[in-house]
Amino acid sequence: MKQAAQGFTLMEVLVALLIFAVTSAAIVKGTAVPLKAQERLEQKTLASWIASNELVMLSVEEQLPPAGVVKKEVSFADRQWRVTRTVKIPAEKRLREVTMDVAFLAGGGLNEVPVFSLIGFLGEP
Template identity: 35%
Template sequence: MKRRTAGFTLIEVLVALLVFGLIAAAASEVGSQYIGTYERIRDRTLATWVAENRMAELRLEQEFPGISENSEEQEYGPWRWLVTTSVSGTEEPSIRRVDVNVARFTGDQDEARSVHTLSGFIGEQK
């Protein structure tokens, strides 16, 4: 009678590699989703701060803002942002609607991707 030697057969090794490969692929997908979610939350948080800072600047100005739209580039954190401020009139002449759109430039591109928009109202100080 022949004795069987200890060890794994080729089929057992291939099945183990298949299982390991499936687990590694699933873990990679979860990691990729985590990184994407982290980047979106980070960008949204920074864009919110930039928009709130712009709104605070407008509220602190001595003059009542006129109806206008302007854009300016700004450095905040390690990124460049495009801040577009749109001031429009309302039915009440002493109140203006302000929309601040914040977009982030990606890499060395001149194209900015919109991240956050903040809307608010500013009243005339008398």
């Protein structure tokens, strides 16, 4: 009497592998979206701190900043950021409208889209 072969056929193994691959892809895709959202939220939070810090540093200076645009790079939380400060003089000459745009410099600064913008007003000290 011949003993029957035991184990799985090649077709059964391939079907099982296909099911595993499809399931794994769905799980990875499902977890990638919340991770990307969490990363974006972290960038916005850090950028808001940078913008607030820059505005406070301007407010403690003895003179109002001149009108114009100033760009500078800042290192914060082990990351590089570009702060673009735009100062406008409104109708009331004793005030300054200051806009702080903060961009995350990923990939050498090629994708410099502001992550956060803050608008504030400064008065004469």
